[in-house]
Amino acid sequence: xxxxxxxxxRVRGVGGSLLxxxxxxxxxxxxxxxxxxxxxxxxxxxxxxxxxSLAKHLSLGNPRHLHTASEQGSLLLMVAGNGYLVVVIDSQxxxxxxxxxxxxxxxRIAQRLSL
Amino acid sequence: xxxxxxxxxxKVENFPSASAYNRLAELVxxxxxxxxxxxxCRRCIKEFPRNGQAYVILAEIEMVNGRKDEAVKNLLTAxxxxxxxxxxxxxxxxHYIETSRPPQxxxxxxxxxxxxxxxxxxxxxxxxxxxxxxxxxxxxxVAGSPYQSAPGRPSEPTPLANKILPASDGLGGLVSEAGGxxxxxxxxxxxxxxxxxxxxxxxxxxxxxxxEISKASQQALxxxxxxxxxxxxxVADQGQVLAFRRERTxxxxxxxxxxxxxxMLEIRxxxxxxxxxxx
Numbered sequence: 001x002x003x004x005x006x007x008x009x010r011v012r013g014v015g016g017s018l019l020x021x022x023x024x025x026x027x028x029x030x031x032x033x034x035x036x037x038x039x040x041x042x043x044x045x046x047x048x049x050x051x052x053s054l055a056k057h058l059s060l061g062n063p064r065h066l067h068t069a070s071e072q073g074s075l076l077l078m079v080a081g082n083g084y085l086v087v088v089i090d091s092q093x094x095x096x097x098x099x100x101x102x103x104x105x106x107x108r109i110a111q112r113l114s115l
Numbered sequence: 116x117x118x119x120x121x122x123x124x125x126k127v128e129n130f131p132s133a134s135a136y137n138r139l140a141e142l143v144x145x146x147x148x149x150x151x152x153x154x155x156c157r158r159c160i161k162e163f164p165r166n167g168q169a170y171v172i173l174a175e176i177e178m179v180n181g182r183k184d185e186a187v188k189n190l191l192t193a194x195x196x197x198x199x200x201x202x203x204x205x206x207x208x209x210h211y212i213e214t215s216r217p218p219q220x221x222x223x224x225x226x227x228x229x230x231x232x233x234x235x236x237x238x239x240x241x242x243x244x245x246x247x248x249x250x251x252x253x254x255x256x257v258a259g260s261p262y263q264s265a266p267g268r269p270s271e272p273t274p275l276a277n278k279i280l281p282a283s284d285g286l287g288g289l290v291s292e293a294g295g296x297x298x299x300x301x302x303x304x305x306x307x308x309x310x311x312x313x314x315x316x317x318x319x320x321x322x323x324x325x326x327e328i329s330k331a332s333q334q335a336l337x338x339x340x341x342x343x344x345x346x347x348x349x350v351a352d353q354g355q356v357l358a359f360r361r362e363r364t365x366x367x368x369x370x371x372x373x374x375x376x377x378x379m380l381e382i383r384x385x386x387x388x389x390x391x392x393x394x
Contacts, residue, residue: 046327050328054324057232061352064352065349068335070342
């Protein structure tokens with residue numbers, strides 16, 4: 001699984017990636033050195049929970065992705081089978097293009113997780 | 116046979132954990148040893164300062180003993196450590212009701228609704244305070260209430276929240292955009308300042324949940340070394356929610372059709388903040 005994340009990190013604009021379970025536990029990580037995967041996974045767990053509550057409250061169906069941005073960059077959280085893929089994105093990246101390029105990786109991860 | 120009390124005492128000596136301390140404190144208190152229970156809580160706080168429950172137990176003891184100021188301080192610490200502490204929010208709400216500070220009480224009761232949306236006791240208390248079921252208009256009335264100048268409140272009112280704003284301020288343009296279903300402006304505590312085309316009650320929870328997502332988003336961005344959150348978008352099968360933030364003070368939250376591009380709405384959202392004097 002980590003190999004898939006390392007390949008994903010080679011996509012232009014990707015600054016790291018992490019796979020977490022729905023309850024916020026890290027499953028695989030390819031983050032830049034010095035970043036705390038447990039801390040990020042825990043906050044992502046909270047984001048997943050709140051996003052699900054929000055989608056349920058507004059009857060929007062299942063959340064597909066959450067994009068959270070600052071001026072220095074952003075984070076993209078996407079459903080990947082039974083898990084969630086978190087991608088750290090550079091500020092200059094084209095989000096639409098990056099989402100398209102990420103799709104095959106999501107499929108591969110979902111496939112692996114279903115085994 | 117070893118009693119539960121003895122087992123827990125041994126456990127906190129040999130394999131200490133916050134939950135073991137909490138249970139031990141409760142048991143010691145039930146046994147009538149109040150000073151002992153307080154000592155267990157203080158030791159737990161020293162070893163596990165992030166554990167919110169120990170502050171709650173300590174506050175309960177202090178309340179019973181008439182040390183209300185200390186109890187409130189510990190309850191505020193408890194909700195800071197664990198924003199989902201039902202007991203701490205309820206005790207704080209009761210305290211603020213007793214001391215005639217309904218806005219502060221409402222704030223804690225509404226916080227409970229973000230994680231226990233249909234709690235009958237909380238809904239009843241809100242109704243008792245406001246005289247009607249919780250709605251967005253109540254939030255706005257509370258935001259503009261003179262009670263907000265009362266001392267010792269858990270959070271400061273924002274300048275904008277002190278104004279009673281017409282429901283459509285600055286948001287008309289946003290929801291008339293193609294794909295915009297409704298929108299609101301909330302302050303950093305998740306209180307609705309203004310809203311447009313959102314049904315009653317929907318806006319209160321939307322604002323509260325959006326505030327929680329903003330908080331978690333900021334933590335996630337900080338964890339990867341990035342700076343202040345400026346916006347987030349949650350896309351679901353049948354719609355999306357977009358939030359645009361300004362200096363951790365006000366957030367424009369938009370409920371939109373799934374295909375709408377965030378950039379289309381961002382300009383309008385920033386304009387809405389400017390029109391309200393928050394930009």
